[in-house]
Amino acid sequence: MEIKKITILGGYGRNGEKEQVDQVDLGMGELLSVVGPTGSGKTALINDIGLFADEDTPSRRRILINDAAPSEDFLDDPAKNPIALITQHTGFLSDMKVSHFLDIHARVRKRGNPDSVVADILDFANQLTGEPIILDSTMTELSGGQSRALLIADAVIIGNSPIILLDEIENAGINLTRALEMLRKYEKIFIFVTHDPRITLSSDYRIVMKGGAMQDAITTSPEEKRIGEKVTDMDKIIVGLRDRISSGEHMLEKEFQAIMELVWLT
Amino acid sequence: MKLIMCAGPPTSGKTTVLRQVVRRLLKKGRRLAYLKVDVQFADEDELFRNELGIPAKKVYSGELCPDHASVLVLGDAVKWAEEQGTDLIVETAGLCLRCAPYIDGSLGIVVLEATSGMNLPRKIGAMLTLADIAVVTKIDLVSQAEREVFRANILDAAQIDVLEADALRGIGIDRLVRRIERAEDIKRPLILKGSPPVGTCTICAGKKNIGWEHHFGVLRTLDSDLFYRGE
Structure with missing residues (x-):
């Protein structure tokens, strides 16, 4: 089934009042950010999407795919599920080898030759992590960052899902700028739950959450997109600093001053 | 029902x-x-x-x-x-x-x-x-x-x-x-789907000594298959 569009039909916030935003439509290739303070209902919103809510979750929202109620097959057969949801879990519970886990998952999602799929996933994931993931380690041995990197790679390559939901990947301990660059090579619908201005300002739209409800839906202006690029530059400087300190270098005030001036120039 | x-x-x-x-x-x-x-x-x-x-x-x-x-x-x-x-x-x-x-x-x-x-x-x-x-x-x-x-x-x-x-x-x-x-309504007679494994043995009856030598009925050793010992 070709996915062209996903629709969120508003339900009710925690106070029982109807959500301000009653409908959000996203077309193929579009990026949406979900923003709002902790506890405002961001994760619940993407969980609603991931579960194809049909007025059967606490928010009473509904999700439509291509303007119609989603097929029950989406929930019963992972091979038909068009959504990959990357939750905030940074630990695995499965006491099995990475290679075995990926083998089974590739079989479940019916993705081509498992050997080449596993190699592709490892290659993708290891571009995002500090220390590379080793296929012979068990899932439970992976660090938080390695787990998230593996899940992102798994969603893109094994899931090959047209709709990808990512919950706060900025907290994942992975190289975020690299992750965004790699993800955007794929033509998909991306929905990010995020506190990160880089992600938000580079999205096409953002939903602002409050009290469990969708409070506002904002289209990113061209001006905001330009600001987003500057914020990304600023972040590169911070990441550069972080990497140097992490690798044991000493910092000098004079040098820091020069970096700050560079920031002002941009 | x-x-x-x-x-x-x-x-x-x-x-x-x-x-x-x-x-x-x-x-x-x-x-x-x-x-x-x-x-x-x-x-x-x-x-x-x-x-x-x-x-x-x-x-x-x-x-x-x-x-x-x-x-x-x-x-x-x-x-x-x-x-x-x-x-x-x-x-x-x-x-x-x-x-x-x-x-x-x-x-x-x-x-x-x-x-x-x-x-x-x-x-x-x-x-x-x-x-x-x-x-x-x-x-x-x-x-x-x-x-x-x-x-x-x-x-x-x-x-x-x-x-x-x-x-x-x-x-x-x-x-x-x-x-x-x-789901359908039940019909009589009511029959259990699976047979439960043997439920009566010397251990069930309260004999607590460890090791098969102390028991009767259907037994096994660490390496053997099941065997029967008793009257």
Whole structure:
């Protein structure tokens, strides 16, 4: 089934009042950010999407795919599920080898030759992590960052899902700028739950959450997109600093001053 | 009347699932009664009686195996429910991994938690393989990829329907409710689906010495197959 569009039909916030935003439509290739303070209902919103809510979750929202109620097959057969949801879990519970886990998952999602799929996933994931993931380690041995990197790679390559939901990947301990660059090579619908201005300002739209409800839906202006690029530059400087300190270098005030001036120039 | 038999390891969320199911079925106008079978303590009957207002009973199996106890009392419990014109929901103790409490013509539900380890489906035998539906709970605690691999491991062990739920928040329960509504009425005679393994041995009877040399009946050594010793 070709996915062209996903629709969120508003339900009710925690106070029982109807959500301000009653409908959000996203077309193929579009990026949406979900923003709002902790506890405002961001994760619940993407969980609603991931579960194809049909007025059967606490928010009473509904999700439509291509303007119609989603097929029950989406929930019963992972091979038909068009959504990959990357939750905030940074630990695995499965006491099995990475290679075995990926083998089974590739079989479940019916993705081509498992050997080449596993190699592709490892290659993708290891571009995002500090220390590379080793296929012979068990899932439970992976660090938080390695787990998230593996899940992102798994969603893109094994899931090959047209709709990808990512919950706060900025907290994942992975190289975020690299992750965004790699993800955007794929033509998909991306929905990010995020506190990160880089992600938000580079999205096409953002939903602002409050009290469990969708409070506002904002289209990113061209001006905001330009600001987003500057914020990304600023972040590169911070990441550069972080990497140097992490690798044991000493910092000098004079040098820091020069970096700050560079920031002002941009 | 419909007979719903629910099994599953302790803490897997059987009660939470059934509570959500009962609440929805009552709203749809179904009449229900609840029986809890447990070994030495249970207070779920009070919850179903007080919070949901349905007739509820509990049975302690004590020295008996709880699934054997369920076989003994279920005939009476079905009559009890029939007399009041209700369906019967039975929540079992969920301790034994060799027996299964399901009855021919009942709807057997096994509740498994997504966090319980990938090999669980292969460890629990008849409790899973003789069920009609597996409900996987606590899905909010694991990644989608792990959920999908866990589902595959269940389907490798048993060809049954798998439904995923976050029972605390009532997510995924409506689909289970629809399955229950479609379940057939029970027919007599009531017959247990699977045969329980041998239940009477010298260990059951209270002889506690360690080592097969001290016992009679069907025995085995560390390296041998089963053999019989006795009169």
